[in-house]
Structure formats: C-alpha cells, structure tokens
Amino acid sequence: MPVRELVPKVHVEPPATHKPTGRKTVIRALTNTGIGAAAFLITCLSLRVVLPFPEIDDGVSQKFRFFATHKDEFDTLFLGSSRVYFQISPAIFDHVTRESGLPTHTFNFGIGGMYLPETSYLLEQILNLKPRNLKWVFIEYDELQTKWSPENQTSRRALYWADWKRVSLLLRKLTDAGTDPLWLPSPGKIRDIVLRQKDEKNTRDLLTFYATQFERNYTNVSRGADVLDFFLRRDTKERRAKYLGAASDGYVSRPNRMSPNQVAAYERGLAAMAQTDARALSPYTMAAYRQCAQEVRKIGAAPIFLITPSITQINVATDSAGLTGVVMAFNNPRTYPSLYRSSVHRDGQHLTQSGAEEFTRIVAANFVELARAGGIK
Structure with a gap:
C-alpha cells in the first residue's frame, strides 16, 4: 500500500487592501x-x-529686415505713425544737416497706424539688433492707444507686440491702476467696467482682448508660417519698394490735396482745436516713453520726442517732466503757421508732399540748432 506523504498546509495571506491616499x-x-x-x-x-521676426503687414517686416541688413549704415532713426512715415524725408533731412555742418544718415521707420504700445515694442526689437552707429532716435509723441477697431483685432499687427511689458501697461490704464509696482485698480473704475456703465461700456471686452492677445503671443500662435517665409523669402523687390520708397530710406510721399469741402472742414477743425486747453499725456504714456528713452540710452544714443503738425495734436502738452529726452514740438499753428496752411495738408493729420518736405527742413534745422546748443544729450 503506497505511503502518502503529508504536505503541510501553507497559509497564504490575502493581498493587503490599499487604502486610498x-x-x-x-x-x-x-x-x-x-x-x-x-x-x-x-x-x-x-x-x-x-x-524669426514675424511676418507683419503694412511694411513692418519689410522695413525691419532692411534695417537689420543695413543697421550700421544709419546714425539717425525716425519712428512713428503715418505722420512720420509720409512726412519725414531722410534725403532732405540729411541734406539740411550736411549743409549745416552736422552730417547725418537717416532712416524713416514710420508705419501707418503705429502708436504706443506697438512703437515701443518695435523700437526695442530694432535696438536689439545693436546698430553700432546710431546716435539719434526720433520717437513720435502721442497718447498711449488702448483701442483697436474690431476689424483689426484679428490681424498680426494686433498680436506680435503683445508681451507682458506692453499688455500690463494697457491693463493698468484701462483699470486706472497707476504706475507704481503695486497694482491698485480704482474701485469705481472696476464697478463701471463690470456694470458697463458711463464710459466703460467696451472696457471689459478690451481687457479680455488684451489678456487673450498676451496668451496667444506667448504660445506662438500663427508663427509656423513665419518659418516658411524666412526660408523661402517670399518677399519681392516690388513689395519692398512699396514700403521702403524710391530711395530705400523708408519714406514714401503722398501728393494728394484736399477738396474744397475738405478744406472748409479743415479750417473749422483748426479754429476749434486752437481754442482748446492743453492736453497732458497720461502717466501710463509717460511711463512708456520713459522706458523708450531708457532703451535708447542703453546703446549710447539720444532719444528725441517729436510732435507733428496735426490738428489732433495741437493741444498735446509739451511738458516733458520726467523724460530723459528733449521734446521737439511742431503743434503750435502760431509758431509754425506755414505747416498749418490748408494748401499743404491732404487731411487734418497729414501733409502733402510739398508740406512734408517743408516740415522735414524745419525739423532738421531745429535739430541742428538744438544739437549745437547742447540741448540733445
């Protein structure tokens, strides 16, 4: 009879129950x-x-690429809106300064519709190129713009400059938070924004818009096409000439004149604006211009702030308290009557070609006088 071997029973512990942590x-x-x-x-x-630098409409990219290639050839730069773009001729400016014994080589970096904060961003990108011979930088002097028309809000122009430095200043202005390091929005302003009352009916939409632009800019939305443009160089010679002008100095002339009806409206507007009180720029605008001046001085150049002969700028105050740069103002019809004749204006804000040439000569003459007197440092 077979012998059965006794096998001891093994006690198997059940797996421990894991308690949720x-x-x-x-x-x-x-x-x-x-x-x-x-x-x-x-x-x-x-x-x-x-x-690479993004592909931006209206000549921004064309001018930036051209300046990047020729940056060490220029010692004078004009930056601003169409009131600079179509009204400062580098050829005439350089001719006047050369004849006066202070030769310059100038580039016009004016762009249609460009105001703060876009101006300050583009200025920094230009200065980051480290132009070795840049001595003088003219920057158009006007209020910090917070509004973009709905049709332009989806454009690249409304996006590429939206970094925190620019957007935070816009948010401060829209909420009346002051320019101190500590943000202190006005309770009354916030109430009006939330309730969409008084003058704040669209402010909430603007706050959302700029916050969204900041997010889209930093996540590089729409930047893929810039890589293709950079390598394929889709830009054409004709397209560059359209924005750089015949002399490739950034200036494009506009010879149009006003119709009789437009002249009458211009004269009425001029008379009305001449009676208004001076309009001081906001502390947010002054903070932006102080930043611009600081960036210009970092590369050893001198900032010069320019007020052009436009009806909308007649009442801009020329007090430059706190700015480390001189303000050259041409917004007084009594001091510069030749710049306010209807015959040299093609509308309330812009000069004709002959008016632009006269304006350029006056700016150059004033610049030379200030430089010789030690007023530009």
Missing part, C-alpha cells in the same frame, strides 16, 4: 501638472528666441 494623489497630480506647465512655458519661450 487622497492627499498623495492630489500632490502627485499637482506636481505633474506643474511640470507639464513649466515644460510648455519653457518650450514657448525657447521658440520665441529662435523664431
């Missing part, structure tokens, strides 16, 4: 989220460093 799960989830967000942010910032 809610706190650890939350911490792990938050950690992973933080790592993912940080990686995303670092990737976005790294792409901003290596991506």
Whole structure:
C-alpha cells in the first residue's frame, strides 16, 4: 500500500487592501501638472528666441529686415505713425544737416497706424539688433492707444507686440491702476467696467482682448508660417519698394490735396482745436516713453520726442517732466503757421508732399540748432 506523504498546509495571506491616499494623489497630480506647465512655458519661450521676426503687414517686416541688413549704415532713426512715415524725408533731412555742418544718415521707420504700445515694442526689437552707429532716435509723441477697431483685432499687427511689458501697461490704464509696482485698480473704475456703465461700456471686452492677445503671443500662435517665409523669402523687390520708397530710406510721399469741402472742414477743425486747453499725456504714456528713452540710452544714443503738425495734436502738452529726452514740438499753428496752411495738408493729420518736405527742413534745422546748443544729450 503506497505511503502518502503529508504536505503541510501553507497559509497564504490575502493581498493587503490599499487604502486610498487622497492627499498623495492630489500632490502627485499637482506636481505633474506643474511640470507639464513649466515644460510648455519653457518650450514657448525657447521658440520665441529662435523664431524669426514675424511676418507683419503694412511694411513692418519689410522695413525691419532692411534695417537689420543695413543697421550700421544709419546714425539717425525716425519712428512713428503715418505722420512720420509720409512726412519725414531722410534725403532732405540729411541734406539740411550736411549743409549745416552736422552730417547725418537717416532712416524713416514710420508705419501707418503705429502708436504706443506697438512703437515701443518695435523700437526695442530694432535696438536689439545693436546698430553700432546710431546716435539719434526720433520717437513720435502721442497718447498711449488702448483701442483697436474690431476689424483689426484679428490681424498680426494686433498680436506680435503683445508681451507682458506692453499688455500690463494697457491693463493698468484701462483699470486706472497707476504706475507704481503695486497694482491698485480704482474701485469705481472696476464697478463701471463690470456694470458697463458711463464710459466703460467696451472696457471689459478690451481687457479680455488684451489678456487673450498676451496668451496667444506667448504660445506662438500663427508663427509656423513665419518659418516658411524666412526660408523661402517670399518677399519681392516690388513689395519692398512699396514700403521702403524710391530711395530705400523708408519714406514714401503722398501728393494728394484736399477738396474744397475738405478744406472748409479743415479750417473749422483748426479754429476749434486752437481754442482748446492743453492736453497732458497720461502717466501710463509717460511711463512708456520713459522706458523708450531708457532703451535708447542703453546703446549710447539720444532719444528725441517729436510732435507733428496735426490738428489732433495741437493741444498735446509739451511738458516733458520726467523724460530723459528733449521734446521737439511742431503743434503750435502760431509758431509754425506755414505747416498749418490748408494748401499743404491732404487731411487734418497729414501733409502733402510739398508740406512734408517743408516740415522735414524745419525739423532738421531745429535739430541742428538744438544739437549745437547742447540741448540733445
């Protein structure tokens, strides 16, 4: 009879029940989220460093690329809106300064519709090119703009400059938060914005718009096409000439004149504006111009702020308190009557070709006089 071998029974412990550790799960989830967000942010910032200057309409890219190629050839730069673009002739400016014994080589970086804050961003990009011979930088002097027309809000022009330095200043102005390091929005202003009352019916939409633009800019929205443009060089000689002008100095003339009806409206507007009180620029605008002046001085150049002969600028105050730069103002019809004749204006804000040439000569003569007197430092 076979002998059965006794096998001892083995007691197998059931697997331990894992109790849910809610706190650890939350911490792990938050950690992973933080790592993912940080990686995303670092990737976005790294792409901003290596991506080429974006392809922007209205001649921004054409002028930037041209200046980048020829940056060390110029010692004088004009930056501003169409009131600079179509009204400062570098050829005439350089002729006057040369004849006066203070030769310059000038480039007009005016862009239609360009005001603060876009101006300050583009200025910094130009200065980051490190132009070795730049001595004088003229910057158009006007109020910080907070409004973009609905039809332009989807354009690249409304996006490429929207970094924190620019957007934070806009948000401060829209909420009346002051320019001190500590943000202190006005309670009354916030109430009016939330309730869309008084003059703040569209402010909430603007706050949302600029916050969204900041996010889209830093996540490099629409930048893929810029890489293709950079390598394929789709720009044409004709397109560059359209924005750089016949002499490739950035100036394009506009010879149009006003109709009799427009002349009558201009004369009425001129008379009305001449009776208004001086309009001081906001502290937010002054903060932006102080930043501009600081950036210009970092490369050893002198900032000069320019007020052009426009009806809308007649009442702009010329007090430059706090600015480390001189203000050259041509917004007084009594001092410069020749710049306010209807025959030299093609509308309330812009001069004809002959008016622009006369304006350029006057600016150059005043510049030489100030430089010789030590007024530009």
